[in-house]
Amino acid sequence: QKEVEQNSGPLSVPEGAIASLNCTYSDRGSQSFFWYRQYSGKSPELIMSIYSNGDQEDGRFTAQLNKASQYVSLLIRDSQPSDSATYLCAVSWEGGATNKLIFGTGTLLAVQP
Amino acid sequence: GAGVSQSPSNKVTEKGKDVELRCDPISGHTALYWYRQRLGQGLEFLIYFQGNSAPDKSGLPSDRFSAERTGESVSTLTIQRTQQEDSAVYLCASSRVLGYQPQHFGDGTRLSIL
Numbered sequence: 138q139k140e141v142e143q144n145s146g147p148l149s150v151p152e153g154a155i156a157s158l159n160c161t162y163s164d165r166g167s168q169s170f171f172w173y174r175q176y177s178g179k180s181p182e183l184i185m186s187i188y189s190n191g192d193q194e195d196g197r198f199t200a201q202l203n204k205a206s207q208y209v210s211l212l213i214r215d216s217q218p219s220d221s222a223t224y225l226c227a228v229s230w231e232g233g234a235t236n237k238l239i240f241g242t243g244t245l246l247a248v249q250p
Numbered sequence: 251g252a253g254v255s256q257s258p259s260n261k262v263t264e265k266g267k268d269v270e271l272r273c274d275p276i277s278g279h280t281a282l283y284w285y286r287q288r289l290g291q292g293l294e295f296l297i298y299f300q301g302n303s304a305p306d307k308s309g310l311p312s313d314r315f316s317a318e319r320t321g322e323s324v325s326t327l328t329i330q331r332t333q334q335e336d337s338a339v340y341l342c343a344s345s346r347v348l349g350y351q352p353q354h355f356g357d358g359t360r361l362s363i364l
Contacts, residue, residue, distance in 0.1 A: 180355040
């Protein structure tokens with residue numbers, strides 16, 4: 138059973154702090170990894186993609202991938218109240234033979250002003 | 251269009267009625283996915299279309315659910331004899347297939363069964 142695990146939270150951080158969101162996955166064949174942000178009542182929005190070990194940075198967001206340990210994380214620097222949302226980790230299935238993704242259930246982030 | 255388009259945005263119907271939900275993918279995206287998201291829950295995969303290949307229906311919860319897609323264009327998800335537990339947001343996503351491309355979501359259809 139291929140699985141993607143996330144702590145459901147809520148993760149509460151003060152404004153300006155670094156928020157660290159973690160995700161583990163079970164399929165060693167997974168080759169693409171994505172973070173989506175979902176505001177309450179809205180659809181998921183892609184914010185980061187990462188395909189190789191190491192860090193991938195985009196503005197205040199950094200995705201980190203460690204395939205040996207089968208985890209991927211998302212760091213949000215200088216957290217803002219507008220970052221408060223549920224963050225979904227998504228991992229490719231079948232080693233990328235299809236574009237099917239397995240989604241975690243998400244971590245709720247609350248940034249306190 | 252620029253993004254994935256879904257219609258209707260909201261649908262309220264009585265238990266036992268059939269409903270049809272529509273998804274128009276991003277132009278050039280050959281892969282199309284349907285998900286269900288119940289209130290406060292994660293995404294539940296329903297069905298996946300890739301070009302002219304046979305769809306992956308492994309996530310459909312019962313034979314009341316079916317979906318069609320003609321070529322690489324619009325898809326419709328049909329729920330027959332709706333039940334109250336079918337109440338959820340139904341999300342459609344599309345992606346390119348070359349390489350490891352992310353999925354892009356539409357705004358969803360909020361379905362409420364009375």
